[in-house]
Amino acid sequence: VRTRSTARRPPHSRYRCVRATRGNNKHTHTKEHTNTNAHLRKIYYIPKLVSLASKPQHTTTQRICERTPRKTMFPSSSVKKTAIGVAAAGLSIAAIYQILKYLTSKNSMNAEEQKLVEELKSMGQAHLFKGWDSMQGKDADKKKFVQQLLKLNGQYPGGLKQYILNARDLLKKSKEGANPFEGFTPKKPSGIALNLGDAKFIEMEEAGMKVIGKSAFCIVAGGLGERLGYNGIKVELPYETVTETCYLGLYCKHILSLQARARKMGDKDCILPLAIMTSGDTNEKTVALLKANNDFGMAPGQIIIVKQEKVPTLNDNNASLVLKSDDPFTLQTKPHGHGDVHMLLHEAGLAKKWAEEGRKYLMFFQDTNGLVFHAAPAAFGVSATMGFEVNSLTVPRRPGEAVGAICQLESKERSLTCNVEYNQLNGLMKDAGFGGDVADDSGFSPYPGNLNILIFSIPDYATTLEKCGGMVPEFVNPKYKDAEKTIFKKPTRLECMMQDYPKLLPSGAKVGFVSMERALCFSAVKNNAVDARGKQAKTGFPESACSGESDAYKIARMYLNLIGGSVDVDGKTQEYNRIKTSVGAKLVFQPEFACTVSEFKDKFPKPSQVTLGTEATVVLDGEDIVVNRLEMKKGYLCVKACPGAEVVVDWKGDGPTMEFKPEGKWNEDKGAFDYPEDLAEIYRIRGYTTVFSGSEEDKAKCTFIFDKPGKYTVSC
Numbered sequence: 136v137r138t139r140s141t142a143r144r145p146p147h148s149r150y151r152c153v154r155a156t157r158g159n160n161k162h163t164h165t166k167e168h169t170n171t172n173a174h175l176r177k178i179y180y181i182p183k184l185v186s187l188a189s190k191p192q193h194t195t196t197q198r199i200c201e202r203t204p205r206k207t208m209f210p211s212s213s214v215k216k217t218a219i220g221v222a223a224a225g226l227s228i229a230a231i232y233q234i235l236k237y238l239t240s241k242n243s244m245n246a247e248e249q250k251l252v253e254e255l256k257s258m259g260q261a262h263l264f265k266g267w268d269s270m271q272g273k274d275a276d277k278k279k280f281v282q283q284l285l286k287l288n289g290q291y292p293g294g295l296k297q298y299i300l301n302a303r304d305l306l307k308k309s310k311e312g313a314n315p316f317e318g319f320t321p322k323k324p325s326g327i328a329l330n331l332g333d334a335k336f337i338e339m340e341e342a343g344m345k346v347i348g349k350s351a352f353c354i355v356a357g358g359l360g361e362r363l364g365y366n367g368i369k370v371e372l373p374y375e376t377v378t379e380t381c382y383l384g385l386y387c388k389h390i391l392s393l394q395a396r397a398r399k400m401g402d403k404d405c406i407l408p409l410a411i412m413t414s415g416d417t418n419e420k421t422v423a424l425l426k427a428n429n430d431f432g433m434a435p436g437q438i439i440i441v442k443q444e445k446v447p448t449l450n451d452n453n454a455s456l457v458l459k460s461d462d463p464f465t466l467q468t469k470p471h472g473h474g475d476v477h478m479l480l481h482e483a484g485l486a487k488k489w490a491e492e493g494r495k496y497l498m499f500f501q502d503t504n505g506l507v508f509h510a511a512p513a514a515f516g517v518s519a520t521m522g523f524e525v526n527s528l529t530v531p532r533r534p535g536e537a538v539g540a541i542c543q544l545e546s547k548e549r550s551l552t553c554n555v556e557y558n559q560l561n562g563l564m565k566d567a568g569f570g571g572d573v574a575d576d577s578g579f580s581p582y583p584g585n586l587n588i589l590i591f592s593i594p595d596y597a598t599t600l601e602k603c604g605g606m607v608p609e610f611v612n613p614k615y616k617d618a619e620k621t622i623f624k625k626p627t628r629l630e631c632m633m634q635d636y637p638k639l640l641p642s643g644a645k646v647g648f649v650s651m652e653r654a655l656c657f658s659a660v661k662n663n664a665v666d667a668r669g670k671q672a673k674t675g676f677p678e679s680a681c682s683g684e685s686d687a688y689k690i691a692r693m694y695l696n697l698i699g700g701s702v703d704v705d706g707k708t709q710e711y712n713r714i715k716t717s718v719g720a721k722l723v724f725q726p727e728f729a730c731t732v733s734e735f736k737d738k739f740p741k742p743s744q745v746t747l748g749t750e751a752t753v754v755l756d757g758e759d760i761v762v763n764r765l766e767m768k769k770g771y772l773c774v775k776a777c778p779g780a781e782v783v784v785d786w787k788g789d790g791p792t793m794e795f796k797p798e799g800k801w802n803e804d805k806g807a808f809d810y811p812e813d814l815a816e817i818y819r820i821r822g823y824t825t826v827f828s829g830s831e832e833d834k835a836k837c838t839f840i841f842d843k844p845g846k847y848t849v850s851c
Contacts, residue, residue, distance in 0.1 A: 298447070320567045325543070326529075329649060342519050343514065352390055355633065365817070386409070387430070467626060472632055474630070490597035498590050503683065506686060512731050532579060532584030536557065537557050539634070599636075599640065658678075689705075697732065700746070706749050744765070747765065761781075762784040776840075782841060792828055
């Protein structure tokens with residue numbers, strides 16, 4: 136069919152014009168034209184026109200213009216012109232009707248798109264396309280919607296059909312109250328408890344440092360700081376405000392420091408890779424943060440980003456997908472959970488690559504837990520000495536505490552060690568005849584608290600991912616509006632958790648734990664001031680920005696106290712944002728300074744000459760810094776040294792220091808804090824600013840930066 140039109144041909148298209156003689160097919164010839172053939176008038180293509188309009192009486196020669204691939208839609212104005220063209224060609228009214236019906240109903244979709252739409256309709260999702268036939272001028276919106284469906288279909292293993300089937304199965308079990316651990320009996324899992332600085336801890340650190348050069352790391356960083364009251368990505372938040380080192384920068388410092396130690400131990404070319412799982416919410420900002428800071432000193436290619444996508448929400452037990460309330464051409468989606476990290480690492484080929492490189496262990500950790508690397512060497516040592524395929528870093532857990540527990544579960548069919556959520560544990564214990572979630576002789580639960588800090592054996596991990604594609608078991612957690620469990624309060628979705636990976640392992644797989652005190656390995660930063668105050672009252676742990684910073688200084692005081700220095704570990708209690716906060720000497724010992732307890736001892740050969748008051752501020756940043764004397768009740772000292780700069784510190788004296796200046800006032804009427812308008816969010820979420828009590832000249836006199844190798848002394 137050929138129509139005369141002055142309309143411009145769609146850009147970047149290629150047409151293949153085929154001349155076909157109906158009823159007398161003695162010859163067919165093909166001639167190709169592109170957009171550069173200005174002499175060609177616009178020809179609108181009608182796929183399958185032959186099958187639509189082929190009638191025995193039609194012997195008219197027709198020109199059928201096809202375009203491959205088919206990406207654009209017919210302009211609405213072209214339909215009338217096409218009708219004139221086909222009428223002029225002598226086609227019957229029925230044939231014209233079939234052609235126009237095709238143009239107005241299906242021309243926005245290719246075969247793949249049409250197949251997916253029909254499949255979704257057959258899966259009970261026809262409501263997504265309700266009223267489409269009567270919608271005029273919405274071709275672009277429809278196209279956008281179908282493209283979203285295609286993307287979601289390609290992201291989920293088995294496509295949207297499988298997602299709906301999985302959802303219906305899990306929603307049915309949820310409605311019936313099915314127990315996922317039915318038939319299992321809990322037992323205390325295999326593992327070990329370590330205390331900072333004791334002989335076993337140091338032994339495990341030494342064992343860990345021997346294997347850490349063959350390791351890899353992965354941060355799960357898909358969340359924004361909205362829950363904190365921060366409009367940005369959490370990994371860009373300052374860990375502490377004396378140096379304002381951000382979380383991502385801190386993690387890179389730790390990895391580079393461990394890498395430097397591995398090179399000193401003989402692995403000259405050691406590179407420790409860091410994978411970061413981002414989301415659509417955090418990806419661009421994470422990339423920008425890395426770019427702005429030159430990857431925080433990491434080598435090109437050392438940081439690998441894998442991006443997590445979202446899944447559709449579900450409106451009812453039939454797994455009806457949900458359209459956005461403000462956009463009927465967009466599906467509502469939500470995160471699928473951090474369990475996607477396993478699938479992403481598999482799809483990126485990283486687990487397999489690391490295994491082929493001879494790497495032994497992979498550590499997963501969260502985005503705002505600045506203490507994790509203080510426990511890492513010992514945790515790696517436990518994995519190596521006990522031969523764990525999966526090792527969970529845990530803390531002692533009190534019965535009823537709202538944190539998952541690591542349990543060994545036994546049934547007639549299999550033995551499994553995995554995380555059991557706190558709201559499932561009590562019922563599991565009662566069903567097994569143990570009287571519920573109760574303490575043992577230690578006063579704690581025999582099942583340690585899960586922190587989602589996991590160390591995997593890379594060879595075993597790569598093998599398992601090859602078998603399952605990295606898809607961990609899913610769950611659904613709808614909030615029901617009615618007693619019959621048929622109406623949801625709000626749409627739900629399928630989720631998965633990274634700690635459920637052991638459920639993929641065969642019975643008897645060697646899975647265990649290492650337990651350490653919370654002050655050494657875990658201080659999450661995730662709650663805004665109001666929520667943090669409530670959580671502190673309930674659990675003792677506010678998990679806020681000010682408590683995270685307080686714990687950052689406290690761990691350094693713990694190390695100093697451990698090796699014989701004189702410092703008040705607990706400090707004084709102050710309130711910021713109405714949160715009780717421990718404030719003592721502000722000590723920042725960067726990862727380059729010391730990675731293990733043994734290294735820390737070597738840095739202070741004369742610990743009896745180290746005495747610090749609660750108002751002292753000390754920053755030590757450099758691998759070759761040694762402190763012979765450090766006596767300061769109140770004052771400030773900052774020493775930074777490049778590799779090869781050997782610095783001896785011999786310091787005694789007081790002076791101005793870094794102080795917390797309270798910010799914000801509680802407004803009872805609003806139920807919120809009032810802050811100065813120009814106060815940055817990183818300080819609002821803390822309830823204070825960090826200021827130097829002296830002049831800039833005073834601070835400069837106490838700051839020493841050595842950027843060239845050599846031997847130096849810092850004294851006062």
